[in-house]
Amino acid sequence: MTASELDEIRAIERKWQDRWFHDKIFEPKSTGSKKYFLTTPYPYTSGPQHIGHTRTYNVADIHARFMRMNGHNVLWPMAWHITGTPILAISSCIERRENATIALYKNYIRLYEGDESRVEKIVNSFVDPWNIANYFAAKIVPDFQKMGFSIDWSRQFTTGDPIYNQFIRWQYGKLMELGLIVRGQHPVLFCTIDQNAVGEDDIAGGDVEKISIDDYVGIKFSLGDAYIVTATLRPETVFAATNLWVAPSATYVKAYVDGETWIISQQSASKLRYQQREVTIVEEFRGTDLLGAHCISPLGRKMTILPASFVDADHGTGIVMSVPAHAPYDWAALNDLKQQRDISADVDLYHLGSEVEAIQPISLVKIDGYGDFPAVELCERYGVRSQHDDKTLSRITNLLYREEFYTGVLKQTAQQFEGRLVRDVKQDIVEFLKGQNAASTIYETSAKGLCRCGGSVVVAIEPGQYFLNYGDPQWKEKAFELLDQLKIVPEAYRAQFVQTFQWLDQRPCVRRRGLGTQFPFSKEHWIIEPLSDSVIYMALYTVIKHLRECDPERLTPASFDYIFLGKGDPTNVSQQTGLSPAVLRAARDEFTYWYPNDHRHTAVAHISNHLSFFLFHHAILFPKTCWPRLVTLNELLIREGVKMSKSKGNVIPIATVPEVYSADLVRLSLVSIADLNSTVDWMEQEVEMVKKRLLRFWYSAKSDVEAGRPEYDEELSFASKWILAATNAMVSRASEAAHQFSYRKYVTEAFFEQLNRVEEYKSMILDNDERRRVLWDVTDVWLRVLAPVVPHIAEELWERMQNVGYISLAAFPLYDNLHAETLAQKRFLDGVIGDISNIQAAIRRETESVFIYLAAAWKYQLYAVAEGLDDLSIKKIMARAKENPDLRTRLKEIAQIAPGLAKSFAHEPASDSTLGFEAESETLRAAKEYLTRKFRKRVYICVENSETYDPANRARRALPAKPAIYVE
RNA sequence: GCGGAGGUAGCCAAGUGGUCAACGGCGGUGGGCUCAAGAUCCACUCUCACAGGAGUUCGCGGGUUCGAAUCCCUCCCUCCGCACCA
Known part of the structure; x- marks a missing residue:
């Protein structure tokens, strides 16, 4: 994408990202009644984040921003997962000077470093796995900032930190007390040279052909x-x-x-x-x-x-x-x-x-x-x-x-x-x-494999493996109880949770190798494996700021028992642990403020493991008041029809987004391409289309804002009343879509369709002051609806509108349901315009006048009569007509109309389809000038009666809601 | 096999009982703008009509209903998960 036309937007994005970060506007205080604690997976720091991961965080961010603007105190923190063998495997590849891995990592580093000698130095430092973990953790922060994510960066930690280790030891101590950890034999994949268990990442090509x-x-x-x-x-x-x-x-x-x-x-x-x-x-x-x-x-x-x-x-x-x-x-x-x-x-x-x-x-x-x-x-x-x-x-x-x-x-x-x-x-x-x-x-x-070190991979029996016993009947029962009261969006995924919960049984929870936390109940070298040490860390976010002040050694199980479970009192616990009572109390208070995790958003792939474990552990370790409330899920992302993977070389790292696309463009594209429950196929062509629309919006809104806000006290024209009513209705629909996490619908309503609507309005309205004033008011509302999706552009325009404060923190617009009549008038007008266009297209010759005939009064009476009927048979309609003095004389004509009437009322309630004569007439009169301009014809508005000019005898076709038309 | 999701016009895709010949986009055709291309705008894009009409469509075949892409049944096909991998 040679997108120099995006440069202006890119500059705006940098500006607002810097300001948000500098002003720390996404670091909430733990006070206020409507808290909203949102979590997403902490990234595994073995490499840069790409656009596939971004889909998940993008949905989370849009929702976080929506909730924030709706008055919630939103906390969305981030931390780093470093547990397990993958980072270790990369490290040993680099130590062995494996060219492919070194080349891959150099490319990753080049995303962030311009100087080749630095790249060299950094890649060499990766022989220490901690350097990999720390380097990428540090780089994902600016990556996420480049996407404009409203993350609270003040609560970061890694799963290798001493605080985290103590936290996990507390967790496993609890599980041990509950008798949920058992020991036994277990077959594992094993390298004959390393004399150690191996994972997918240790096996050459293991990510392509899995060995079981x-x-x-x-x-x-x-x-x-x-x-x-x-x-x-x-x-x-x-x-x-x-x-x-x-x-x-x-x-x-x-x-x-x-x-x-x-x-x-x-x-x-x-x-x-x-x-x-x-x-x-x-x-x-x-x-x-x-x-x-x-x-x-x-x-x-x-x-x-x-x-x-x-x-x-x-x-x-x-x-x-x-x-x-x-x-x-x-x-x-x-x-x-x-x-x-x-x-x-x-x-x-x-x-x-x-x-x-x-x-x-x-x-x-x-x-x-x-x-x-x-x-x-x-x-x-x-x-x-x-x-x-x-x-x-x-x-x-x-x-x-x-x-x-x-x-x-x-x-x-x-x-x-x-x-x-x-x-x-x-x-x-x-x-x-x-x-x-x-x-x-x-x-x-299941297949022959070679360890990256060159040894062959065989099956070994590990005699002293520790398992988490997810099969324990009491544990399962609790987990199901939690699941029953958990809200899941899209709800269709619930069945997969049930299925997973049913077959979950004993699962190894420690491994011989890897980064992470030493298993506390064995002198042997056992590390708690990555899917077992990442299930209740959401709790840690709430208190991490307080714990940082503590000596990790003092963070004993007793301290966590108090902080998370309220066991004991600060004075006691302080005596036992040496922690200050004030810190303990503050931590406990903050935990009780933020917990439970109101909303966890992640990818569908996590249902059968991470999410289920997350729910199981919460069910058994925490009281019901601390159980998660809502889980939302999205499907994966592919690119041009194929899966993105390192080996295919088709990943788009976030780091390249600001050069190749723009944050708002990617944000908008990701949600507009597909709903949560379907795969996003990232196609350049689609993104290009979104880009055009985004730029169209930018230029149009920018000039509307520049045009200023004139005073305007006159009666508004129909067009203005309509765009205000339509914008109001848009807010209502968008809001509803957001509550259902239908963000594709949200952007369809609030971005794509609203853009068309505003353009249509501009073609309808003539008066310059009125137009400027109405567009100003529309833009004020519209920007606030768009802010969760394209926050940078929204901030910029918001500022240019002389608003004080960030739009990210502004209130989502209010809406009402008071404009049904105006919207119905517009639908009626669109019908008339459609009919004229059809006819003009059909006759294929130049014409200069269009005659619009509103139906005769008795036809409206007939419709009114029919509206009152439960049963719309032709017979009934005729019977009613006979009773009415005005209609009685026209039975022959009524007999012709009745079948169509019966049919059309069967499709929708009569009251929605008919405005009545007065309103129709008023609508057409108000739109006469617009119709004249649009069709470049003289427009005559007539009523069906014997005197009117009607050479082709069209007027008798007129019906309520559907005037007759004649062009010549 | 079990569990889940799904099969909609040339392609992607929305729609889940009536306003549906079916949103939107891509691609295609014609036109405006332009010296020209790109960009952009307008119209058309199932078939037949050519004064707003008619017919036939939503994997196949049945059924329910005044009415089905939408509900029910049989079948065919595709994708995802089925464990120690983050």
């Missing part, structure tokens, strides 16, 4: 004195297994695993060590050495071990149970073998030929639309040629697995499990096999 943990079932087949162990996600298929597959060229081992002898791949043996298993390798051999051996399945069936090249020794146990009827890979491999395909030179199969020939698929699962052997059908349908058709095979494997899991029913082959749904019976079969010591849980990653 799968629970495989190891099924033991007897082979002499040992078990040959296959790993599968589908244990039920053991009933249809026909043989086993191994990778001939891979290395396998015989090993003692927890006291048993297992045959598994070498890689599997080393991975099992991470899963709390005792593994001692006895001997190593190649896959070929296993070929042709016969083992016994847990069901007592004898099976041959055969070669298959699709088998990956580094996945599961490196041994696969073959189920050709239901697993496409197995069928393809079996086929290859039968056709003597894909057999490497060192595999000698000639003596197995007859055994291979004899293997036939065994049917186990019945699904609709398939015969006995779905895998065979799918391989044929998709033209699978061999087990090397990896793409097709993995696709149809997924397809079939899903289908069989959710809808499949077991056949007789499954013996005692016959007739049951696969998804229901799966666990029972695992238990059944475990009962015979024929199965064992083995964890595996």
